[in-house]
Amino acid sequence: MDAFFEPDSVAIIGASHTPGKIGYEILKNFVKGGYEGKIYPVNPNTEPILGLKVYSSIDKISRDLDLAVIATPANTVPDILQTCVDKKVKAVIVVAGGFSETGEKGAKLESKLKDIIKGSKTRLIGPNCLGVYDPISKVDTLFNPRERMGRPTAGEIGFISQSGSVAVTILDRMAEEKMGISKFISYENATDIDETDSIEYLGKNERTKIIVLFLEGVKDGRKFIEVARRVSVKKPIVVLKGGKGEAGTRAVASHTGALAGSAKIYSGAFKQAGLVEANKWEDLFDFTKAFFQPLPKGRRVAIVTNGGGFGVLATDACEAVGLELPELPKNIKQKMEGIVPSHIIIGNPLDLTGDSTTEWYEAAMDECLKSNKFDGLLLITILSTPRLSEGVTDSIIKMKKYGKPIICCTIGGLFTINLVRILEAEGIPVYPTPERAAKAIATLVNYKELSK
């Protein structure tokens, strides 16, 4: 599969002269995005595009090709794929929809693709997909233009998606929140390369520490469980399954042609394979963010807050997800009483109130994190309060030294957003609500227990 991510040469078949067309945008990614291999646009109209020579067909390209991206309509794909196989192209991505997801006729067209690559050394991603993105090699077959959608920088998240829209929204938000990825694969109809191949590949990929998976259906359940179980003991795999009820199952069939199947069966299989299941878009994103924290030893959490109501909501949320909120030990109480005024109630949650200064926060975080009574910190910071200095972000970042998970919660306008950016750039995940923060900690705890 390396040929998909680190090709020395790429042909864009169906490269277009018209900005906005998929075949133009994909070519532009390679030309303007920093890809350093050789690029061959292919189009019957051989006028140059973006300054590059255009070939009328891939036969006309004299060298061997690692990767071909086919960005032409579905009915033209089988013939083009055949020429790719004949030319021994190692990796082919088919972008067009119009295959098994459209019904019987499309399914026949798709089975032709399967027949064409059978026995060859050509591997296929798609059809009906976005293809791949690699932030280091700069291979980028996503047709959403970079002016409209951010690309994450290099990092440790391997992302596999059976949906382009779920993928682009997550990638766009990852870019916005400065989360880095190792490799991205969108495989949709899975004619050849599927979720299991992708997990296997990212499992072996050294840059990948966490795998994120959106899927609509698994073709070979036994193989999936076997591979996923093997990988998940080494790297957390977070999975969101689309297509749960009756209507959802029908929607899946007309999206990727997959068999969605029973949600219960899938949940059971995920558990068996050691996967962390997300139940909605938000969870998939939130859980992924959490995994950059150290894993907690247990489920005992301290809540430090400067908002009483947020503390109450966080308490409700921790209880709801099975986290424990032990009493503050006596020594911490005594220590804090020496620092904060008498109207501050020193408990868990430790509500420093809207009067809090950065110094109070620093003492509270320090005491809770160094105590062996707590396995992690749910830290609420209403950043707009008047006495809190902007340096509170430094104080929070310093707390990483304790090697315990710190899950932060805050939400607000621009002032808050700018401080949140600082925290996230330093690897402190910030969640907008107490409920989402509590769920993130619980996910770490559950994974820790799952992977014991």
Add this chain to the structure above:
Amino acid sequence: MDAFFEPDSVAIIGASHTPGKIGYEILKNFVKGGYEGKIYPVNPNTEPILGLKVYSSIDKISRDLDLAVIATPANTVPDILQTCVDKKVKAVIVVAGGFSETGEKGAKLESKLKDIIKGSKTRLIGPNCLGVYDPISKVDTLFNPRERMGRPTAGEIGFISQSGSVAVTILDRMAEEKMGISKFISYENATDIDETDSIEYLGKNERTKIIVLFLEGVKDGRKFIEVARRVSVKKPIVVLKGGKGEAGTRAVASHTGALAGSAKIYSGAFKQAGLVEANKWEDLFDFTKAFFQPLPKGRRVAIVTNGGGFGVLATDACEAVGLELPELPKNIKQKMEGIVPSHIIIGNPLDLTGDSTTEWYEAAMDECLKSNKFDGLLLITILSTPRLSEGVTDSIIKMKKYGKPIICCTIGGLFTINLVRILEAEGIPVYPTPERAAKAIATLVNYKELSK
């Protein structure tokens, strides 16, 4: 209660000379925020603050006072409150904490406040509260500085909160998302004015069309239900209750001194009173946003999308919250077949795919909204796709003419955020995930049925 929101004169007792102190920040709001009444800072140190003459006590102010804000420590409050009562100040806000939420001693102090105002015409908000904000009169007793926290413009949401932190985060996000409010009250310990008084007041307030309520405990359940029921038939009331489990109940006691009580009993009471219950911070915000849409006649929803995976997740979510997704009627199918290419599968969800143009969207939205088979539209727009023009926002806004709810769903980076702002400014609510969008529609449907 008008004296709290539209006072001709205000005294800030404990006005401070030091920026960052609560007594300084509150005074600054009045001085710099556009309040047009008379402002009297009160402090034993009578050096001017922000160019204003400072009075050593309120006795020294010769005129009658509508509002006094007491921003001094708890132990000084009873004496100051007594002078306010003696001076026949109509409305008093006590900001300081250190009362019943801290235990027995504090409760005694608080009962003194109750005794002092008993039989007088002075009404009291607080203690331990943020007080009030009115975007028209510019009365603003929130101590979070405006540079750090946005203030919503004038609008139709009346917001009542028993928590300052829940309040400031919601207000800050409302300001960011251009949602307008009528009046805001944070009442916390509810020594005098409580949730029921506030609901009654906003129920009669003409500018208020929707009431949003965060509460931790209700003091008089029977009165609450009776008033809320009367108001909720005229205006939707969205409520979030903090303090659900055991730990949450304890957290509430040390936050506002309220009795949280059983979550089940509260849910039952809310239902009886016709309130829309939110179960987390996100719901409170999301549901509020939805209520600016026309109420749907029923629960039949059309999903239009340019992302198949988002369509699948939206389908799952609609099923989960009890919305119906009828088949697309034949006439719409035929109409759409004449507009979109053959690889587009015309169903519900109607997945226009990443190829979609604004014209396809416009046709799809138009057909679904004018059909009597659908009561509302769940509209997913992945805005970063290459062929969608930025003018798609105009097309969406045009659809308001059908008088049916349009709930939009999209998420992304800066390009997307800027287009979302345009939609929201025109009253199209945008949710970041399919699950939240579906829940928003269901809320409208449920309220419609509840208020029948």
